[in-house]
Amino acid sequence: MPYETDIFDTLRHRLMTNGFEHGQKVRAEHLRQEFNCSASTIREVLFRLSTLGLVEFQEQRGFRVPQKSREVIHELTHLRVLLEAEGTALSIRRGGVAWEARLTAAHHHLSHLETRLNTATDKSPFVDLWFGAEAQFHETLISACGSQTLIETHHRVYCRFRQQLMVEDREFDFISNNIRQHQQILDAAMSGDAALTRQKIHDHLARHLMPEDEVAVA
């Protein structure tokens, strides 16, 4: 495996989980020293990360970590609802038992973690695990939609969404609501009711939407 891929994965993880400040300039030279490689290699990695929207490229001005803003969170949430609701509805139609099994497993994993998070005083050992399990659950929801394009598009949106919330979501104040909402999404999906599932996905994400213009899901 080329070394570049290691750097890519390391930086992606860091960009999504509190390793960089929002709006900060990415110092390619510093990273070059940290990873002990050439400037071109870092530059390439940053271009690949910009594919996911985790850094922004500006001509002659290098790369930046996107600013955090309520508007961007609203927009990303809007798209998540649109794509996850659609992808899940398709999965319900086409997924079959195999998908239901995967979804149940993903939810069980997530649910287990969230229950422990809910009671733990020191949440730090669970943070990374939770990020992974939450991503897994939402990816699994749409995984049987049959559209690789939708999955990739959603992945980009999800990465940026997670990045926007990487600081405040570490406190897990929302966790007890989340447990209930994830359960409701699972139940609705298992019951085969696409419209209800769309609604539950919307409800789950609604706290990140700004009030003025709601996302229409019905």
Add this chain to the structure above:
Amino acid sequence: MPYETDIFDTLRHRLMTNGFEHGQKVRAEHLRQEFNCSASTIREVLFRLSTLGLVEFQEQRGFRVPQKSREVIHELTHLRVLLEAEGTALSIRRGGVAWEARLTAAHHHLSHLETRLNTATDKSPFVDLWFGAEAQFHETLISACGSQTLIETHHRVYCRFRQQLMVEDREFDFISNNIRQHQQILDAAMSGDAALTRQKIHDHLARHLMPEDEVAVA
């Protein structure tokens, strides 16, 4: 302006309008000679193009032009309907007179070209103009949605869609239907009826959808 941007624009245009064969490997070395620059520069441009999905990157295997397939066209169309319908509905609510003016202008431009295309025997002088005007119209539809994220996401999908159809759409057999459909989208949008507009956008793109699972727009 850095030279790289020229190369980027040149290749993007070529990738969207018949300059490469679907599935073809992109010969970085050939491009390096053609543009008389270094390998790294070409490599960077290709990474930037992969952000739009116009080339696919595979580790140690270079870049390829995506294969054309009915499935991919279906998926891209599905997403176009989802994103354009949503973006247009938002534009109707938030765009105001300025947006209506831009949309009318874009439609007028497109309509003028399509009328001429409909009668011309040699359509080649209009091909590039039409690609530009058609893109402009559909971009304008969603331009007042208020979500830069939605606009960028749609742009990627639109680029890939156009690339998938770059060969067959050069015959313009569909042109008389298109004239009517673009008009209907404009009329619906101007009337302020979001649901009808969604329907018309769906109808316009429906010929690219595979029959089995239709896109739900209502």
Add this chain to the structure above:
DNA sequence: TTTTGATGGAATTTCGAAATTTCGTGATTT
């Protein structure tokens, strides 16, 4: 005080070549 302009250091971009990996061809083995 505000604006304009020069200057030097730092960051970005581009280059050409070296190191590594892939891929096609044909020989050898089973």
Add this chain to the structure above:
DNA sequence: AAATCACGAAATTTCGAAATTCCATCAAAA
């Protein structure tokens, strides 16, 4: 004949440095 292997050519990846551009600082002018 089919499969495996070795080899060389071609492509990809990485490097380190040169060329260019940006940006903060400070001086000079309005």
